[in-house]
Amino acid sequence: MSGPVVVGVDGSRSNLAVVEFAAREAERLGVDLELTQAVGWPPGAGRFGIPSWEADATGGHAATSGVLAEAERRARGAAPRVRISRGVLVGEPGTVLERESRTASMTVVGNDGARGRGTLGASSVAGHLSACVSGPLLVVRGRPNPVGPVLLVVHGTSTLRGAAEFAFAEASARGADLVSVQLRNISATRPYGGPAPAGTGDEEDVALTxxxxxxxxxxxxxxxxxRRLHGRSRRALVEASADSQLLVVGVRDRFRFARLPLDPVSQTALHEADCPVALVRC
Structure with missing residues (x-):
């Protein structure tokens, strides 16, 4: 990976913790950190829709600069050796970050739009990006155990190798153990319903080995x-995440272009895990 770690910046207190997380991730990967703030079209946008970033009477530009300056200060405090760039881009946050993700090693966002037990709203940035982001998406959520393992979720052969490579690299960079969790509740793991293919379990065992x-x-x-999780595997997966510092799950990349919903396992991880979740396109 050579592109930067891209993190969305919105100026909220919770978002500053996400920025610090992204800075440490960039340091572990040995890449730059890109702070990206998305804004709507300002009043008095120039010809052809090109906005002027000169300070206006409302102080909009100064406010934007202040948000990024504080984010950069927090990032440098978390990872002093990381090279940081920052920029303001016009558009909806999800659309802006989707575009930036095309050249990124990883895109990092917070668990925004949460309700109840941390369920992502359909309009949240993380929810939007989960369907269309390029490359790995890391959603900062839950209460990670800083000395816990990296958890690799195994739920099919099509995403196994890419997710496993990412999980090993993360565990190595973090100095952490890696726990491979193999799900056996077929109703929780097959993507969009329908009968499970014969021999799926045996094929997965061979591919995993x-x-x-x-x-x-x-x-x-x-x-x-x-480890293997039996019975109510999705509940067991959430319980296992409570003692982990990162959960890694692979998602099939071909569905990104059709923007189909995530499979049930990925949805469970993204909506209910009690630690940060990395969705790896495979």
């Missing part, structure tokens, strides 16, 4: 443990 064996050789510093 091959992928993990290869990656253990590439990341000998990462202790690996494997």
């Amino acid at each position: 091959e992928a993990l064996s290869e990656l253990r050789e590439r990341y000998p510093d990462v202790p690996l443990r494997c």
